[in-house]
Amino acid sequence: MDYATLLQLLDSTVRLATPLLLACLAGLFSERAGVFDIGLEGKMLIAAMTSGAVAAISGSVWIGLAAGIGASLVWALMHGIASITFRGNQLISGVALNFLASGITVLVAQAAFGQGGRTPPLSGNARFGAITLPFAEALRDVPILGPLYFEVISGHPLLVYVAALCVPLTWWVLFRTRFGLRLRAVGENPAAVDTAGVSVTRLRFAAVLIAGVLCGIAGAYMATALQAGFGREMTAGRGYIALAALIFAKWKPWAALYATLLFGFFQALALRPDVVTRVTTLDIPVPALEALPYVLTVLVLAGFVGKAIPPRAGGEPYVKER
Amino acid sequence: MTQTASPAIELRGISKAFGTVQANKDITITVPRGTIHGIIGENGAGKSTLMSILYGFYRADSGQILIGGRETAIPDSQSAIRAGIGMVFQHFKLVPNFTVLENVILGAEDGALLRPSLSKARKELARLSKEYGLDVNPDAVVEDLSVGHQQRVEILKALYRQAEILILDEPTGVLTPAEADHLFRILSGLREQGKTVILITHKLREIMAITDNVSVMRRGEIVGTVKTAETSPPALAELMVGRKVLLRVEKTPAKPGKTVLEAKGLRLMRGGVELLKGVDLTIRRGEILGLAGVAGNGQSELLEVLGGIARAEGTITMNGHSFTDPREAGIAHVPEDRQHLGVIMDFSAWENMAFGYHRHFAKGALMDNRTLRDETAEAMKRFDVRPLLPDLAIKNFSGGNQQKIVVAREIERNPDLLLIGQPTRGVDIGAIEFIHKQIVALRDQGKAILLVSVELDEIMSLSDRIAVMCGGRIVGERDPATTNEKELGLLMAGVNDEAA
Amino acid sequence: MQRIPRWADVVLVPIISLALAAICAAGVILAIGQDPMEALNTMVVGALGSAYGWGYTLYYATSFIFTGLAVTVAYHAGLFNIGGEGQAQIGGLGVALVLLFIPWPHWSVALLAATLGAAAFGALWAAIPGYLQAKRGSHIVITTIMFNYIAYSLIVWVLVDVLRPAGQAEPATARFPAHLGLPTLTEIPGLSAIFTDQVPANVSLFVALAACFAVWLLLFRTPLGYEIRAFGKSESAARYAGINPTKIIIVTMMISGALAGMMSINNVMGESGRLLQNASEGAGFIGIAVALMGRNHPFGVVLAALLFGFLYQGGAEIGLWTQIPIDLRVVVQGLVILFTGALDHMVRMLLGLFFRRRAA
Structure with missing residues (x-):
């Protein structure tokens, strides 16, 4: 494999890893607070459709982004009401909201645009364009690093950099702020937070809503940056891959970045079976490449690649004991 | 001010x-x-x-x-x-x-x-x-x-x-x-x-x-x-x-017979901690062996091992034979944590009456629920369980009545050895007396009983022999007639008599 | 919280959940500028108004009974099996292999063999997450989701690279021998008087009903079922009672997977006559809604499966005859799962208020 092909692969790795990363960090906030979130997929999907539709109508990608985040927040709120307020089963709530998003996106997009459940193609200000980082052009001719900077690091839509910035930000919030301390505590032992006079409900809602915002950005990225518009089921299981990456990353922000980059790389590979064949000289079927993140996750879950210990109070609605 | x-x-x-x-x-x-x-x-x-x-x-x-x-x-x-x-x-x-x-x-x-x-x-x-x-x-x-x-x-x-x-x-x-x-x-x-x-x-x-x-x-x-x-x-x-307490239980002196259970060198590790550090134990027919100790010193784990819930290093024999299924070997077990171990709270009284013995109620491939229900009704009558409703979910009975059902179930199987942990935890006074009488009556039929309790009074009044556990070991054995709370307390604290 | 009578819990809670789901769905229809009454009318006429419609409703219901039972069995052991979809697809592979590579003389023996093949493949596919849960503590929900995707990839590979006949463009197996086609309700003596038009509902329906009875026997009348239910309520207590958790988890998941796999006799053997990509069409997921709606009781599952059969056939009619996309049925499915599975406490609370007022 030549250097140019590698750069191409890495470039699409970054593009494909971005929604995974945002969703993974969303899951991280929610699960660190003790609320399982299978509904990352649904939140991304509803955000993708809403942002795609609103950007198409308004002609502004920013309004589209805001609408996408708003829609995702509605889903997050429903998850919070079901699993925090009414102490429902968090897994079932997530599954239900995924189906709801899957159906409603098509219904609404079809009603609004009549294009078979798609939103109209976006262009110009209705879409996030690529940003060229400073000196990218100038450094292009520096051997090895120049093209790497130009091709892989530079030249992505804004939201890619936003997602990258979310990693240190998440780390800082979780481990350096009062809110982070309480959030981590509520996922480990909510009774400790409650008896310390802090509302478990409010903390968990905050975490779930943060997850909503991040999934909203992820969905908007799908429809207005990665693609030019929403298409039916366009998230294609990315919410679940993000969940897998979260487990792989053992609920840690920096590890989440590496895990999603790895899974993004697999997705990039699956798009280029020709490269895989050339490099391995084996005829590896595309489905095998597509299944790789899932197989890897199963291996991680099984403890063959390091043990993943989830937050202790995860999945359990908090009920005060006497 | x-x-x-x-x-x-x-x-x-x-x-x-x-x-x-x-x-x-x-x-x-x-x-x-x-x-x-x-x-x-x-x-x-x-x-x-x-x-x-x-x-x-x-x-x-x-x-x-x-x-x-x-x-x-x-x-x-x-x-x-x-x-x-x-x-x-x-x-x-x-x-x-x-x-x-x-x-x-x-x-x-x-x-x-x-x-x-x-x-x-x-x-x-x-x-x-x-x-x-x-x-x-x-x-x-x-x-x-x-x-x-x-x-x-x-x-x-x-x-x-x-x-x-x-x-x-x-x-x-x-x-x-x-x-x-x-x-x-x-x-x-x-x-x-x-x-x-x-x-x-x-x-x-x-x-x-x-x-x-x-x-x-x-x-x-x-x-x-x-x-x-x-x-x-x-x-x-x-x-x-609300009345004078007679914690002393009426009982005649024990007439111990031959050994029922013998355990040697029991060791148990859990999460990197050694909870049992080589426990030897013998229990004979017709005696109540009381196991005293501060909670968390291995008594619970010992019960779990003998009851077959946890697996430990070492040998255990019943009537001289090793065994795999404790119930088949004649060991009945009233667990310490009744609500989390002893019963399924959502199951009815009659379903709980088969708990652990459900395979005994199989007639061919199916369970003989009719017989089970009849037997339950009868046992509930004998043990004065109220209300006398075999179909009621066990969570709707009081603690004392739940415990009576569990004790009834375990005694019904006519075991050679009864393991009984915290028999009166969360049980009202009336039921305590009833349960204590049942334990003594079982002993008088020549059965062996291992009693674990954190209530020293209960151990002192029921036991024929007292073993004290501390730090995963049995640190001493005493005759209830000649010992006192102070001596047992020192043993429980790990202060050995030789050293003291 | 106010206790509600048992009959209300069994009957009213699902009905109210369904009503809430219906109201929300009507809201969605209104929001996209369509008429909910017209939608309902189209659904009822299309799914229940004719023997032809019933033929489709029952066909869908057959699949949903199997997948609903699969979720139900796992639920009683405290396991949430979201992997029904993958298990059904792999079950379909079992059916295809049995029918393509062994020459069967008659559909009846072939049905028996295909049922076993489907069950075995589904069971095996569910056994792996079961084993990982029991032995390695891997969360069954996540692993079964992963296994859905792995199954999907596996089937794509098998259909594209392995079982696709030479010269065929479509990713699918060859057709099964014609004489192994299952009799549809049109071809069954007695029923043929009612079902005059060709319908996809076939003899698998009776296998499904038999499976339902068998699951009821298993759960409530056998020692194994007793152990499954006890384990589902309390793992520590089950251990005390000498119940082997590893065995229960793996066996339960295998039974669950077998039931999910068995739906393939309905769609793969009965309807399409060959294995296609994505043959189960989401029926594995609908099993979750069916089990929740049926309160995880085998007989409740039959009723809920009928309801969802109606919803699916009706939804298809809506997609055909109105401006509302067929995806409405996914919305309703999501709403039913939400209200019966996640907001059940809310529904009970509402009912509790009602009963308290009545008692006062």
Whole structure:
């Protein structure tokens, strides 16, 4: 494999890893607070459709982004009401909201645009364009690093950099702020937070809503940056891959970045079976490449690649004991 | 200032009902500043409910709470903390993977950033540790600490929040006598500094050892408040149960026969901790062997191993044979934690009657539910279980009636050996007597019984032979007729007779 | 919280949940500018108004009974099996292999063999997550989701690279021998008088009903079922009672997977006559809604499966005859799962208020 092909692969790795990363960090906030979130997929999907539709109508990608985040927040709120307020089963709530998003996106997009459940193609200000980082052009001719900077690091839509910035930000919030301390505590032992006079409900809602915002950005990225518009089921299981990456990353922000980059790389590979064949000289079927993140996750879950210990109070609605 | 003159805390006519159950009824208590006040009562007497009201978990239906002479509403824990109330729960409310420091500041941070809070807390903690003899490493991760140290973290948490009133709920249940003594020294120190302590317990010994005044609760009511110096354990016990207590069980001397169970060199590791460190044990026909010890010294694990729930190194034989299925070998087991182990709470009484023996009720591929139901109805009649409804889910029976069903089930199989753990935990007095009689009757039929209980009185009155466990070992054996509480207490604390 | 009578819990809770789901769905229809009454009318006429419609409703219901039972069995052991979809697809592979490579003389023996093949493949596919849960503590929900995707990839590979006949463009197996086609309700003596038009509902329906009875026997009348239910309520207590958790988890998941796999006799053997990509069409997921709606009781599952059969056939009619996309049925499915599975406490609370007022 030549250097140019590698750069191409890495470039699409970054593009494909971005929604995974945002969703993974969303899951991280929610699960660190003790609320399982299978509904990352649904939140991304509803955000993708809403942002795609609103950007198409308004002609502004920013309004589209805001609408996408708003829609995702509605889903997050429903998850919070079901699993925090009414102490429902968090897994079932997530599954239900995924189906709801899957159906409603098509219904609404079809009603609004009549294009078979798609939103109209976006262009110009209705879409996030690529940003060229400073000196990218100038450094292009520096051997090895120049093209790497130009091709892989530079030249992505804004939201890619936003997602990258979310990693240190998440780390800082979780481990350096009062809110982070309480959030981590509520996922480990909510009774400790409650008896310390802090509302478990409010903390968990905050975490779930943060997850909503991040999934909203992820969905908007799908429809207005990665693609030019929403298409039916366009998230294609990315919410679940993000969940897998979260487990792989053992609920840690920096590890989440590496895990999603790895899974993004697999997705990039699956798009280029020709490269895989050339490099391995084996005829590896595309489905095998597509299944790789899932197989890897199963291996991680099984403890063959390091043990993943989830937050202790995860999945359990908090009920005060006497 | 009026505050110095007024009592630290005063409850006036507190009442609380859950549905038709009156958990607290017209509770009135006055606790003077700088004293240790005991609240004693049996399980279910309403002590926990009262404390939950004081800490803002429940709101009282009626009544007033006065803190430092001023009426104070406590709608939530935040208000309780603000009012200067600190609570040390029986089950600690700590975040296991946080450090001591992080646990202490949780909920009491200064500002949105952690760093200043942590450094401030570090200084404050050093001061508190010195002042009250609460020695804890602030950077230790809580899950690595011993139970005694975790309890100190809880006390530090309260003190860090400037608690003036400290409530401790059954604080010694998980402590060794030595740790308990240390705790009492800490509490005395707090009293000297002018703090007020409320100690909730069901152990008479603790009340006598440390408190200034004591209130006795029975069935949701305060039946008396007295100065500790002016009362005695029998007098308190009488107040607790409402009549003279005869804890001595009527029984004839044991006539032990040949060995039923023999265990040798039992070792059990769990999570990197050795919980049983080579236990040898023999139980003979026609005797009750009592196993005494502070909770958490291996008694529970020994029961689990003998009952086949946990697997340990070493050999166990029944009537000289090794075995794989304890029930087949003639071992019946009334587990310590009835509600979590002994029954399925959502199953009906008759379904629970087969629990563990369900394969015996198979007729061909299917279960013979009719026979099972008939047998259950009959057993419930014999054991005086109320209400006599085999179809009722077992969660709807009282603790005592649940326990009767479990005991009935285990005795019905006519076992050679009965393992029975905490037989009277959460059981009312009437049922206690009934269950004790059943145990003695079983012994008189020539069965072997292994009794585990943290209630020393129960061990002393029922056993024919007492073995004491400490730190995963059996550290001594005594004859109940010739030993006393003091001697057993020393053994339980790990003080060997040779050394002593 | 106010206790509600048992009959209300069993009957009213699902009905109210369904009503809430219906109201929300009507809201969605209104929001996209369509008429909910017209939608309902189209659904009822299309799914229940004719023997032809019933033929489709029953066909869908057959699949949903199998997948609903699969979720139900796992639920009783405290396991949430979201992997029904993958298990059904792999079950379909089992059916295809049995029918393509062994010459069967008659559809009846072939049905028996295909049922076993489907069950075995589904069971095996569910056994792996079961084993990982029991032995390695891997969360069954996540692993079964992963296994859905792995199954999907596996089937794509098999259909593209392995079982696709030479010269065929479509990713699918060859057709099964014609004489192995299952009799549809049109071809069954007695029923043929009612079902005059060709319908996809076939003899698998009776296998499904038999499976339902068998699951009821298993759960409530056998020692194994007793152990499964006890384990589902309390793992520690089950251990005390000498119940082997590893065995229960793996066996339960295998039974669950077998039931999910068995739906393939309905769609793969009965309807399409060959294995296609994504043959189960989401029926594995609908099993979750069916089990929740049926209160995890085998007989409740039959009723809920009928309801969802109606919803699916009706939804298809809506997609055909109105401006509302067929995806409405996914919306309703999501709403039913939400109200019956996640907001059940809310529904009970509402009912509790009602009963308290009535008692007062």
